[in-house]
Amino acid sequence: MSARIPQETETRMTHQHGYVNDKEALLKRLRRAEGQVRGIQRMIDEDEYCIDILTQVSATTKALETVALQLLDDHLNHCVAQASHEGGAVAEEKLREASAAIARLVRS
Amino acid sequence: MSARIPQETETRMTHQHGYVNDKEALLKRLRRAEGQVRGIQRMIDEDEYCIDILTQVSATTKALETVALQLLDDHLNHCVAQASHEGGAVAEEKLREASAAIARLVRS
Amino acid sequence: MSARIPQETETRMTHQHGYVNDKEALLKRLRRAEGQVRGIQRMIDEDEYCIDILTQVSATTKALETVALQLLDDHLNHCVAQASHEGGAVAEEKLREASAAIARLVRS
Amino acid sequence: MSARIPQETETRMTHQHGYVNDKEALLKRLRRAEGQVRGIQRMIDEDEYCIDILTQVSATTKALETVALQLLDDHLNHCVAQASHEGGAVAEEKLREASAAIARLVRS
Numbered sequence: 001m002s003a004r005i006p007q008e009t010e011t012r013m014t015h016q017h018g019y020v021n022d023k024e025a026l027l028k029r030l031r032r033a034e035g036q037v038r039g040i041q042r043m044i045d046e047d048e049y050c051i052d053i054l055t056q057v058s059a060t061t062k063a064l065e066t067v068a069l070q071l072l073d074d075h076l077n078h079c080v081a082q083a084s085h086e087g088g089a090v091a092e093e094k095l096r097e098a099s100a101a102i103a104r105l106v107r108s
Numbered sequence: 109m110s111a112r113i114p115q116e117t118e119t120r121m122t123h124q125h126g127y128v129n130d131k132e133a134l135l136k137r138l139r140r141a142e143g144q145v146r147g148i149q150r151m152i153d154e155d156e157y158c159i160d161i162l163t164q165v166s167a168t169t170k171a172l173e174t175v176a177l178q179l180l181d182d183h184l185n186h187c188v189a190q191a192s193h194e195g196g197a198v199a200e201e202k203l204r205e206a207s208a209a210i211a212r213l214v215r216s
Numbered sequence: 217m218s219a220r221i222p223q224e225t226e227t228r229m230t231h232q233h234g235y236v237n238d239k240e241a242l243l244k245r246l247r248r249a250e251g252q253v254r255g256i257q258r259m260i261d262e263d264e265y266c267i268d269i270l271t272q273v274s275a276t277t278k279a280l281e282t283v284a285l286q287l288l289d290d291h292l293n294h295c296v297a298q299a300s301h302e303g304g305a306v307a308e309e310k311l312r313e314a315s316a317a318i319a320r321l322v323r324s
Numbered sequence: 325m326s327a328r329i330p331q332e333t334e335t336r337m338t339h340q341h342g343y344v345n346d347k348e349a350l351l352k353r354l355r356r357a358e359g360q361v362r363g364i365q366r367m368i369d370e371d372e373y374c375i376d377i378l379t380q381v382s383a384t385t386k387a388l389e390t391v392a393l394q395l396l397d398d399h400l401n402h403c404v405a406q407a408s409h410e411g412g413a414v415a416e417e418k419l420r421e422a423s424a425a426i427a428r429l430v431r432s
Contacts, residue, residue: 017371026368034361040391041354047341050399054425057392058432061385065214065432067364068381073207075374080184081203084192095189099181101378105214106173107323108382108389125263134260142253148283149246155233158291162317165284166324169277173324175256176273183266209270215431216274216281281430289423296400297419300408311405315397322389322429 018078019071029067036060068105072098126186127179137175144168176213180206234294235287245283252276284321288314342402343395353391360384392429396422 019026037060043053076098083094127134145168151161184206191202235242253276259269292314299310343350361384367377400422407418 018374019368020371023368027365030361030365030368034358034365037354037358037361037388041351041358044343044347044350044354047344050342050395050403051421051425053343054392054395054399055428057388057395058425058428061388061392061432064361064381064385064388068378068385069207069211069214071374071378071381072210075378076184076188076207077200077203079374080188081192081199084189085195085199087193091189091193092185095185097375099177099184101375101382102180102210102213103177104379104382105210106177108385126266127260128263131260135257138253138257138260142250142257145246145250145253145280149243149250152235152239152242152246155236158234158287158295159313159317162284162287162291163320165280165287166317166320169280169284169324172253172273172277172280176270176277179266179270179273183270187266205267209267209274212271212274216277285423285427285430288426292400292404292423293416293419296404297408297415300405301411301415303409307405307409308401311401315393315400318396318426318429319393321426322393 016078018074018076022070022074026067026070029063029070033060033063033067036063065105072101072105075101124186126182126184130178130182134175134178137171137178141168141171141175144171173213180209180213183209232294234290234292238286238290242283242286245279245286249276249279249283252279281321288317288321291317340402342398342400346394346398350391350394353387353394357384357387357391360387389429396425396429399425 036056040053040056040060043056080091080094080098083091144164148161148164148168151164188199188202188206191199252272256269256272256276259272296307296310296314299307360380364377364380364384367380404415404418404422407415
């Protein structure tokens with residue numbers, strides 16, 4: 001991944017992902033979720049009470065769910081909306097992809 | 109609802125909902141889910157074993173989830189795709205609505 | 217199921233399920249959920265708007281979830297608590313069963 | 325937290341949490357989940373494709389769910405089973421606590 005060829009980077013830069021304006025907010029949430037997961041490890045390591053640990057796990061799961069819904073929202077509003085605007089096979093493929101991602105979220 | 113005025117029906121018929129081609133499959137699934145909910149009532153009524161009842165409740169929830177994902181898929185592929193193709197404020201509103209429905213599903 | 221032999225019925229009546237005191241409340245919730253599932257069928261039949269139908273599906277799923285949590289709570293407080301009080305292999309089996317039911321709920 | 329007084333440590337050591345035998349497995353899973361959350365941050369930082377990021381978020385959520393179910397299972401099999409064996413108000417409190425934790429998990 002570190003050895004991306006220049007063209008790829010260029011192409012990538014011409015296409016803006018849906019979440020581009022939410023990047024900072026998303027990263028902030030994820031850093032907090034990362035801290036929560038580390039906190040859970042410390043709780044287990046220090047033999048804290050099971051129920052308190054479970055509360056932290058539920059909170060972390062909810063935090064990740066919020067990240068997922070934000071990403072999906074951005075994706076629908078940008079990538080999918082743009083592809084649908086253009087129509088054709090790409091639009092259909094984008095919608096199929098989005099539906100599959102939603103199903104994974106709902107079932108996870 | 110049974111006293112709809114003709115115009116409404118007419119307007120309704122000019123717009124085809126996304127799920128129009130899946131109607132029979134959706135109704136079949138829902139009739140089965142209805143039977144499952146009745147079955148759960150009977151199990152409780154006949155004092156069946158809690159764990160067996162819980163298994164039925166999980167199965168019914170999964171069946172409804174499948175109905176929801178099908179409806180959402182149809183909605184994205186028709187209503188949302190069409191609105192996005194046309195663009196503008198309606199498209200934005202449709203996407204906002206779809207995102208909210210997805211969030212409700214993921215959190216339910 | 218309708219041809220249960222008398223002994224079984226007898227045994228059943230000597231053992232009270234955990235949900236025995238919540239039976240009426242549970243049945244009431246389930247009758248309402250059944251009505252909701254029928255309502256969803258009617259909405260599809262009358263070509264109502266996809267998003268409104270999805271809202272009803274989410275509400276029904278939540279209602280069933282509440283029934284499941286009540287049943288599980290009763291089960292833990294009666295069957296599992298009693299088996300644990302007595303201890304031994306039956307207690308272990310009850311706990312294994314309850315854990316599996318919880319996993320199905322969390323993942324459904 | 326690093327300056328725990330001896331007595332606390334002592335008390336803690338006399339009570340073994342349910343997850344004591346699964347500690348290494350739980351910590352291993354959590355370290356992997358932490359790595360996944362960091363991976364998601366890097367994906368966003370490097371502008372990777374939304375759907376690929378969502379796939380990683382779903383996988384991480386599932387990993388945390390597995391941790392939660394293991395913790396809960398251990399808790400029921402040890403703390404709750406032991407309290408139920410002894411009976412009384414403590415048993416009731418443990419069961420109430422466990423039910424609340426299960427509800428949070430199912431709804432998260």
